[in-house]
Amino acid sequence: MSKINLLNYTLMELEDVLTELGEKKFRALQIFEWLHQKQVTSFDEMSNLSKPLREKLKSQTQIPQIEVVRTQTDHQDGTQKMLYRFGDGEYAETVKMVYEHGSSVCISSQIGCRMGCTFCASTLGGLNRNLSAAEMLMQIYEIERNSGPVHSVVIMGMGEPFDNYSEFLRFVELINHPHGRNLGSRHITVSTCGLADKIKEFADLKTQINLAVSLHQARQEKRAEIMPIARKYDLETLKSACQYYISKTNRRITFEYGLIENKTDQMVDADALIGFCKGLLCHINLIPINPVADRNQKAPDKKRQYAFKNYLEKAGIPVSLRRTLGKNIDAACGQLRKKEEEICKQ
Ligand code: SF4
Numbered sequence: 001m002s003k004i005n006l007l008n009y010t011l012m013e014l015e016d017v018l019t020e021l022g023e024k025k026f027r028a029l030q031i032f033e034w035l036h037q038k039q040v041t042s043f044d045e046m047s048n049l050s051k052p053l054r055e056k057l058k059s060q061t062q063i064p065q066i067e068v069v070r071t072q073t074d075h076q077d078g079t080q081k082m083l084y085r086f087g088d089g090e091y092a093e094t095v096k097m098v099y100e101h102g103s104s105v106c107i108s109s110q111i112g113c114r115m116g117c118t119f120c121a122s123t124l125g126g127l128n129r130n131l132s133a134a135e136m137l138m139q140i141y142e143i144e145r146n147s148g149p150v151h152s153v154v155i156m157g158m159g160e161p162f163d164n165y166s167e168f169l170r171f172v173e174l175i176n177h178p179h180g181r182n183l184g185s186r187h188i189t190v191s192t193c194g195l196a197d198k199i200k201e202f203a204d205l206k207t208q209i210n211l212a213v214s215l216h217q218a219r220q221e222k223r224a225e226i227m228p229i230a231r232k233y234d235l236e237t238l239k240s241a242c243q244y245y246i247s248k249t250n251r252r253i254t255f256e257y258g259l260i261e262n263k264t265d266q267m268v269d270a271d272a273l274i275g276f277c278k279g280l281l282c283h284i285n286l287i288p289i290n291p292v293a294d295r296n297q298k299a300p301d302k303k304r305q306y307a308f309k310n311y312l313e314k315a316g317i318p319v320s321l322r323r324t325l326g327k328n329i330d331a332a333c334g335q336l337r338k339k340e341e342e343i344c345k346q
Contacts, residue, residue: 004060005134005213007035007137008064010174011177011180012033014031015028027053030046030048030175033179035180037182039144041065041148060195064087064134065305066139068084071083072326075083082095082143084139087190090128092108093108094139095157096147102151104151104195105154106153106154106157107140107154107155108122108139108157109136109160109161110129110130110131110160110163111129111159112127113159116227117227118227119216131164133167133173137174137175139169146154151187154188155171155189155191161191162192162198162199164203165201169205172209188210189212189254189267190212192212193229194230194233194238196233196238199244199245200241204248207249210251211245212254212255213253213254215255215256216260217272222264226264240275242280246281251282252281252283253282255285256336257273259289259300259304259305260289261297261298273317274312282317284319288305288321309321
């Protein structure tokens with residue numbers, strides 16, 4: 001019989017677990033704090049629990065472990081990319097970026113991805129499986145154990161979080177909990193490639209979590225060429241879901257827009273983007289894409305990047321041009337994992 005994974009349980013569920021083990025409910029809160037506030041990795045560190053209880057927990061439950069297989073550091077900007085291995089041998093990537101206000105961690109929500117965006121290495125082998133809430137947390141806790149608390153978390157690594165919606169919500173509940181890691185909702189950003197139905201469901205929750213939508217192209221036919229999800233939810237449907245989200249939450253949406261030479265960087269693309277943004281409370285984040293091996297795509301030169309940005313600005317669209325972090329490592333999501341799998345196959 002497999003052991004109960006305590007890290008995946010909400011406080012209320014933990015109380016049920018403790019009751020089933022014949023223990024007092026209040027023990028659940030103590031264990032929850034050890035797991036999420038102090039982020040311990042063994043029961044022996046839970047010093048306010050009796051030895052018999054610790055032994056009982058060891059025999060029937062577990063604190064899952066994560067293994068750091070590889071770390072790449074960009075010594076110019078401090079970006080670090082970690083390749084983690086979970087208990088079943090699957091790999092996931094996590095990126096830590098260093099900013100003036102603190103560090104931000106970009107986590108994966110799935111092993112692989114079935115969304116098929118043509119500029120992305122994560123989707124090359126399809127979707128292997130979803131990550132559990134615990135596995136999303138572990139990517140952050142491992143970094144915090146080594147280098148202190150992170151300032152913000154972005155769910156924008158490998159996978160589509162809205163394609164793993166229930167575990168994503170569980171993750172948020174756990175990391176947000178005042179007796180747990182207590183990371184404020186405004187310090188969390190979730191990014192979707194445009195699952196319009198889920199955007200509306202998420203809007204109904206009226207959270208303070210930041211929403212980013214990977215738009216990358218505002219011409220329907222062209223977007224469908226690089227993002228197959230656009231065939232299921234066209235731009236009109238996506239825009240209406242975004243309007244619904246803004247009306248429910250009164251929060252601004254960030255549209256991520258990857259600058260890909262000759263694919264998304266033409267002035268006709270900028271015009272379409274301006275049209276899409278009309279009437280939306282939004283901000284555009286321009287991202288010169290990192291080149292992906294196996295995908296013959298690269299970012300336009302700096303001059304073109306700024307021309308695109310200035311054009312949007314002149315039209316009154318709030319826009320920023322993101323500096324490309326981690327240029328000296330395999331920072332585009334999915335690349336490090338793919339490399340590791342290729343090495344393992346040899
Ligand atoms: S960009 Fe995101 S949604 Fe698209 S294939 Fe990559 S991981 Fe999936």
